[in-house]
Amino acid sequence: MATRLSIFPLPGAILFPGLHLPLHVFEPRYRAMVSDALARDRRIAMIQPHTAEPDAPLYAVGCVGKIDEVEAMDDGRFNIVLQGESRFRVMRELDVDTPFRQVEAELIEDDEFASLSSVERAGFEQEARRFADLQGYSVDWDSVSSLDDRSLIDGVSQIAPFDSAAKQALLESPTLGARCELLIQLMQFFGRSDPDEERVTLQ
Structure with missing residues (x-):
């Protein structure tokens, strides 16, 4: 099923399900995204852009993370730790009024019992x-x-x-x-x- 995700397109930042990713959030649009996530379901979708430009095209696959720890600073910045929950595949980017980008995506169901020989x-x-x-x-x-x-x-x-x-x-x-x-x-x-x-x- 399709789901709506607020995305944090950060070059070089990769998150996997079950793992943690610490982030220092200082840009106004991403501070707004963290505030929005904290007021709703605490979820932020990490995904890599192809370049560092603000509206750069996105890779097809990212990972949804839940804010596990948060430190709100007096100047509006945040230190957060995301815990990876599920990979997702972007279906389309949405036209939104928020300062941060949002996508419609499908969650990827990984086999949680998978193992190696x-x-x-x-x-x-x-x-x-x-x-x-x-x-x-x-x-x-x-x-x-x-x-x-x-x-x-x-x-x-x-x-x-x-x-x-x-x-x-x-x-x-x-x-x-x-x-x-x-x-x-x-x-x-x-x-x-x-x-x-x-x-x-x-x-």
């Missing part, structure tokens, strides 16, 4: 260890091993040091298995670069 999980963890070593990251692998498949794959998808196009591709992956496979490919691709050289990019 033991071979997929082992292959991912092996590639993740190699990538972390190449990049010089310190990782608590015992904690990683204790995560369920969705928390692991979506968590890495959200925080990995990939460019915006790569993270958008991860968000648009239709299944957990497809996202895992793409993550492995991205770690192999980005892991080829020398950290002291200019970063490689998919864009």
